[in-house]
Amino acid sequence: MMGQFDKNALPVAIIGGGPVGLAAAAHLIKKGEKFIVLEAGESVGSSILEWGHVQMFSPWQYNIDQAAKELLENAGWTSPDEEALPTGRELVEKYLLPLSNLPEIKEQIMLQAKVVRVAKKAHDKLKTGKRDTVPFQLYVEANGDTTVIEAKAVIDSSGTWTNPNPMLSNGIWTNAERQLHNEIHYGIPNVVQLENRYQNKTTLVIGSGHSAINALLGLATLQQKYSDTKIYWVLRKKQIHEVYGGQENDGLAARGELGIRIQQLVESGRINILTPFHINGVYPTNDKITVVGELNGEEFTIGDIDEMVVSTGFRPDTSFLNEVRINLDSTVESIDTLAPLIDPNTLLG
Numbered sequence: 001m002m003g004q005f006d007k008n009a010l011p012v013a014i015i016g017g018g019p020v021g022l023a024a025a026a027h028l029i030k031k032g033e034k035f036i037v038l039e040a041g042e043s044v045g046s047s048i049l050e051w052g053h054v055q056m057f058s059p060w061q062y063n064i065d066q067a068a069k070e071l072l073e074n075a076g077w078t079s080p081d082e083e084a085l086p087t088g089r090e091l092v093e094k095y096l097l098p099l100s101n102l103p104e105i106k107e108q109i110m111l112q113a114k115v116v117r118v119a120k121k122a123h124d125k126l127k128t129g130k131r132d133t134v135p136f137q138l139y140v141e142a143n144g145d146t147t148v149i150e151a152k153a154v155i156d157s158s159g160t161w162t163n164p165n166p167m168l169s170n171g172i173w174t175n176a177e178r179q180l181h182n183e184i185h186y187g188i189p190n191v192v193q194l195e196n197r198y199q200n201k202t203t204l205v206i207g208s209g210h211s212a213i214n215a216l217l218g219l220a221t222l223q224q225k226y227s228d229t230k231i232y233w234v235l236r237k238k239q240i241h242e243v244y245g246g247q248e249n250d251g252l253a254a255r256g257e258l259g260i261r262i263q264q265l266v267e268s269g270r271i272n273i274l275t276p277f278h279i280n281g282v283y284p285t286n287d288k289i290t291v292v293g294e295l296n297g298e299e300f301t302i303g304d305i306d307e308m309v310v311s312t313g314f315r316p317d318t319s320f321l322n323e324v325r326i327n328l329d330s331t332v333e334s335i336d337t338l339a340p341l342i343d344p345n346t347l348l349g
């Protein structure tokens with residue numbers, strides 16, 4: 001016989017100490033619930049710190065959770081200028097770190113604690129039994145050991161940053177792409193800090209979102225200093241102007257500004273644009289990289305590439321949730337209620 005599960009004795013387990021995980025912690029404090037935050041990185045906001053050099057396009061007022069703000073203000077914290085735009089690093093240093101240092105949160109955070117599996121006690125996925133009444137079990141890698149932590153509920157706020165999409169347009173990871181991990185940066189490289197890596201090199205940037213645009217603007221700045229720096233931009237869009245966005249009419253001025261700056265760069269002719277381009281393969285060739293695909297429906301090869309920046313988006317890593325029953329939208333892999341709000345097919349037509 002399984003012992004009676006005392007719901008109130010166990011905490012809610014929050015996976016990830018990013019803005020969503022810490023906001024969840026603040027809300028649980030307001031509700032008087034016990035919780036524990038399990039964060040894989042050395043610091044809260046560790047995914048954001050990887051793009052800490054990039055300026056956000058939403059001002060502070062949209063980046064601070066209300067429950068978190070109340071807790072912080074009660075402890076004497078002053079909110080940054082609500083209209084100002086933080087960098088990723090500032091978001092962590094001026095908001096997430098002070099929040100995580102509040103005594104009621106600090107004592108409940110485990111850093112360098114990576115959740116690798118989630119299960120229901122004594123109930124594999126197939127077994128219904130008493131699964132609603134038994135605790136969750138989280139397998140947590142910390143200090144070289146795997147510990148099992150029990151929780152009454154689990155909030156997965158592990159984000160998507162650690163799980164980038166590959167470059168192939170069919171979404172498949174190939175061995176060749178994996179082998180090229182030293183030459184490929186997923187996300188937005190800090191080109192200023194990595195001058196040696198990109199100066200006078202040929203770099204191919206893939207993607208049409210703000211990450212790709214930020215990477216291109218960084219590389220273009222480097223190109224002004226090192227004139228042999230060559231930039232290719234590969235996108236799947238039918239027309240380049242589709243990436244310019246609302247510009248002056250954008251609801252977020254900083255996002256509109258990115259559209260204006262990328263249009264200026266495109267019109268300067270300093271980058272080689274290949275669109276619509278669908279990548280079918282990537283191969284290492286004599287210390288360089290070759291990309292093959294279809295440009296406007298015709299086979300096309302780009303050779304002699306030194307470096308690649310792949311900004312084709314990210315998706316949640318749900319592998320550690322395989323053993324629990326979850327319902328995810330089959331397209332965007334979010335919970336069902338969120339899906340129509342973020343599905344690019346519905347949003348962009």
Ligand SMILES: Cc1cc2nc3c(=O)[nH]c(=O)nc-3n(C[C@H](O)[C@H](O)[C@H](O)COP(=O)(O)OP(=O)(O)OC[C@H]3O[C@@H](n4cnc5c(N)ncnc54)[C@H](O)[C@@H]3O)c2cc1C
Nearest residue numbers: 016017018019020039040046047056057058114115158159
């Ligand atoms: C360049 C860039 C600019 C952006 N600008 C804006 C903007 O201007 N406005 C805006 O609203 N949004 C912006 N975003 C998006 C915003 O950063 C994300 O929506 C936000 O960070 C999501 O928060 P999160 O807490 O869900 O995930 P994350 O910030 O990704 O945090 C997840 C945390 O979970 C941890 N983790 C992951 N897996 C595990 C595991 N298995 N076990 C334990 N811990 C784990 C990670 O280490 C990380 O600390 C931007 C994103 C990027 C990349």
